Amino acid sequence: MRIGELSRATGVSVRLLRYYEEQGLLVPERTPGGQRVYGADAPAVVRRVRALLGAGLPTRIIAEVLDCVCGSETEIEPCLSPLLVARLDAIDEQISDLQGARSSLAALVAATEGRGIAPAG
Template sequence: MKIGELALTTGVSVRLLRYYEEQGLLASHRLPSGHRRYAADAPETVRRIRVLLAAGLPTRVIRDVLPCVRGAEATAFDPCVATYLREHLDGLDARIADLQGARTSLAGLLAATEGAAA
C-alpha cells in the first residue's frame, strides 16, 4: 500500500505517517524509486497508534507497548503493558492534582483581588 492510500484509508495525514515511521511506530519498505510501501496490516497499526495517542501516551511509550496490543482497536493488552499504563495513569493523576491545586490558588488570588477592589 502506498503512503497516500494509507493516509486515505486511515484519515491520517501523510506527514503524520512519516512521523510515525520516524518514531519507530510504523514500518515500511522502500522501492528502488524511494517510494514507501506499507504492509496490508498498516491501517490496523495506525488505528492502534491513534488510540494510544488519544489516551495520552507519548510515542516513546507507544513504541514499547505497541507489540503487546491485542485487537484492532487497541483496547486489550498483554500483561506486559500493565506497568506502562499504570505509570502513565499515575503521572496523569499527579498532573491533575497539581492543576487542581493551582486552580484553587488562582481562584483564591482572584477572590482576594476582587474583594480588595470592592
C-alpha cells in the first residue's frame, strides 16, 4: 500500500507517517521509482505507535519497544516492564512538580488579589 492509502486507512497524516519513518518506527519498501510501499502490517504498526504515543512514550523509547509489542496495540512483552515502569515514574514526578508549581502560583495569585492588584491577562 502507498503512503496515501496508509494515511486513509489509519487516519494519520502523510506528514506524520513520514516522521514515523524518520524516527525508525515505520519502514516501507521502495519502488524502483523511489515511492514508499508499505506492507499489510503497516496499519497495525501505526496503531501501535499511536497507542504508545498516547501512553506518553517518546518516539526514541517507542523505537526500542515497538518490536516487543505483540498481539494488540497494548500487549507488551513482560521484559519491557522495567522500562515502562521507569517512564511511569518519570511522568508521576512531572505531575508532582506541576502540582507544586500550581500551588505556588495559586498562592501568588491569591496574595495579589488580596492586595487589590488584578492579575494580568
